[in-house]
Amino acid sequence: MTCENLFTGIPPQLSEELVTVLCRAKGLRVERIVSEGQRSPDGFWYDQKRHEWVVVLEGRAAIEFDGEPELVELERGSYLNIPAHTRHRVAWTSPTEKTVWLAILYVGE
Amino acid sequence: MTCENLFTGIPPQLSEELVTVLCRAKGLRVERIVSEGQRSPDGFWYDQKRHEWVVVLEGRAAIEFDGEPELVELERGSYLNIPAHTRHRVAWTSPTEKTVWLAILYVGE
Numbered sequence: 001m002t003c004e005n006l007f008t009g010i011p012p013q014l015s016e017e018l019v020t021v022l023c024r025a026k027g028l029r030v031e032r033i034v035s036e037g038q039r040s041p042d043g044f045w046y047d048q049k050r051h052e053w054v055v056v057l058e059g060r061a062a063i064e065f066d067g068e069p070e071l072v073e074l075e076r077g078s079y080l081n082i083p084a085h086t087r088h089r090v091a092w093t094s095p096t097e098k099t100v101w102l103a104i105l106y107v108g109e
Numbered sequence: 110m111t112c113e114n115l116f117t118g119i120p121p122q123l124s125e126e127l128v129t130v131l132c133r134a135k136g137l138r139v140e141r142i143v144s145e146g147q148r149s150p151d152g153f154w155y156d157q158k159r160h161e162w163v164v165v166l167e168g169r170a171a172i173e174f175d176g177e178p179e180l181v182e183l184e185r186g187s188y189l190n191i192p193a194h195t196r197h198r199v200a201w202t203s204p205t206e207k208t209v210w211l212a213i214l215y216v217g218e
Contacts, residue, residue, distance in 0.1 A: 001174050001195075006164060007186040023162040023190055025217035028137060030162060053132040053139060055115060055211070057166065065110050077116040081132055086110075102164070104213060108134035 006057065010034050010098060027107035035061065037095035045087040050105040055079035059099030064091040115166065119143050119207060136216035144170065146204035154196040159214040164188035168208025173200040 010018065014036040023030035029050075040046070045066055056078050062071040063080075066087035072080065082088060093099040119127065123145040132139035138159075149155070154175055165187050171180040172189075175196035181189065191197060202208040 001172075001177060001181050001189060001191075001197075003181055003183055003187045003189040005184075005186040006188055022188065023213070025160065025215055027217060028213075028215050030213060051134065063110075068110060072110050072112055074112060075114075077114040078112045079115055079131065080110060080112040082110075088110075102211070104132070104137075104139060106134055106137050108136060 006032055006102070007100065010100075014038075014098075029105045031101075031103045031105070033101040033103055035059070035090070035093035035099040035101070036097075037093055038090070039092050040089035045089050047085055047087050048082075048105070049084055050107055051084050052082045053079065053104040053106070054082065055102050057100045057102055059097050060094040061099050061101070062091040064089050115141055115211070116209065119209075123147075123207075138214045140210075140212045140214070142210040142212055144168070144199070144202035144208040144210070145206075146202055147199070148201050149198035154198050156194055156196050157191075157214070158193055159216055160193050161191045162188065162213040162215070163191065164211050166209045166211055168203045168206050170202040170208050170210070171200040173198050 017038045018034040020032045022032055056074040060075050062073045064071050071091050126147045127143040129141045165183040169184050171182045173180050180200050
């Protein structure tokens, strides 16, 4: 049995978000997402079929929820659960460092 | 929508491992486990019904797998997938710092 590392294998510069699937099973997907200043396009909203539990492990970011005036700002260790079909977008990620997210997308009550 | 933080709410000293369920759904449980020198008892093996994807987010630890002579040593960012019924034990965790694990226990092919 061997292990890998979440914080390795990240290119020095990212022209777009880097998404790596770390674990996949029926009704479950675990992704590492690395951002470097990327954000959702203006007017774009995620509207996902699956629930998403997400944590920021490095860096800083903010998520906007449709109909909520305040952004949810995330730093190292910040986590939240986004129920399916909760419209949201990435308002910003830190442009000066890598933001490493771990996202668990899941089905289920 | 608000967020919480993985690295807060940890007592300064732990007489035993601290397990906090962060997310629960059908066939899924996400736990934060904080260790401070704790290890599995000699001769004890985990033999879990569920698969476990686990990552160390802070600290250091080692897992022993039944029948494998070498320990799998884990540091910040190290992750591995432990299939159901893979007998294993925590050989050691760092006694001088907190080791924060994130464990995803899941059912499914």
